[in-house]
Amino acid sequence: MTADLPFKLPQFIAGHVWLVGAGPGDPGLLTLHCVNALKQADHILYDALVxxxxxxxxxxxxxxxxxxxxxxxxxLKQQEITERMICLAREGKRVLRLKGGDPFVFGRGGEEALALIEAHIPFRVFPGITAGIAGPAYAGIPVTHRSINHSVLFLTGHDADGTVPKSFDWKAISRAAPVLVFYMAMKHIDEIADDLIKGGRKSDEPVMFITHATTSNQRIYKTELGHIKQTIKEHDIEPPTIVVVGKVVSLADKLSPDSVTDELEDELDNRSL
Incomplete structure (x- = not known):
């Protein structure tokens, strides 16, 4: 595939590490750089979400x-993964650290890059499409829409120790952007929802859970901020799940693939009458 391109892609040099984003799941969302890395790598250390x-x-x-x-x-612990990556590179391997989504968006790629610098291992970083954008898009949710919002805030649902981030100012976050997109938030989503409501978000604000984003197993569940706990229990929603909070969630009623297909089918039926 890459050999037929009208331009050259970089050569993967022995002893180097490439930190590459594999996107959110749909293989059609792989970048050419990711495909090029896969075609050349000797050793691939891949994440659970790949x-x-x-x-x-x-x-x-x-x-x-x-x-x-x-x-x-x-x-594996992060330190073990980092040490493994460095060890393989020192053995002269072309090491591909393949990460779901984007390496630098809640992917700990920054930590790994700093460790490679400290170990004097040459590396490159190639971005990937992050689930916080692709998942909502596949569900019919544009994370920005000029008639509804001009900003979006991406957040993690847990700190390094697995708890709700202690540094978050929930009142400020509640006012910061009309649309909030949470990664890795399912463990603490009840607490997060309570904090958002206490911070000023309305309990009837639309919320969308997007599980296994962009894959054939993707499922979407629409609810309201104040009804999150009941929705999770009713549908047994588990990670990996992206959580979107904001009025743009309502656009999925018109823009989701199923909605668009149904509307087009109805239009064609009416034309045939």
Whole structure:
């Protein structure tokens, strides 16, 4: 695929590490740089949120090593992943650190890059499409819309120790942007919703849960800020889930793929009458 392009992509040099975003799940959202990295890497350390269909693009003989971290499940510690990455590079391997979404958007890519600098390992960073934008788009939610909002705030749902971020000023966050997009928030979403309401958000504000964003398993659940707990219990919603808060959620009634398909089918039916 990459060999047929009218331009050159970078060469993956032995002993180097590439930190690459694999996007939110749909393999069609892989960047050309990601495909190029997969075609050249000797050793691929991939995260839990990397869709396995993407790994089929790896070159023959490449070693695929799971290095995912999922809350509440047995997984490697970040320090172990970083040390593994450095060790492989020192062995002369082309090391691909493949991350779901974007390496620098709640992906700890910054920490890994700093560790590589300290270890004197040459590296490059290639962005990926983050789930906080792609997931809502696939659900029919534009995170910005000039008639509704001109800003959006992306937040993590937990701190480094797994608790709700202690540094958050919930009153300020509630006023900061009309649209809030939360990553990794399911463990504390009840508490987060309460904090937002106490901070000034309305309890009837639209909320959308988007699970397994952009994949064939994507599911969307619309609710209101004050009814989050009941919705989670009713549908047994679990991670990985993006949570969108704001009036733009209501646009999904018209813009979601199912809604658009139904509307077009109705229009075609009416034309045939």
């Amino acid at each position: 869709d396995h269909s993407c790994l089929k693009l790896a070159k023959q003989g490449a070693i695929l090593e799971f290095a995912g971290k999922r809350g509440g499940k047995p997984s």
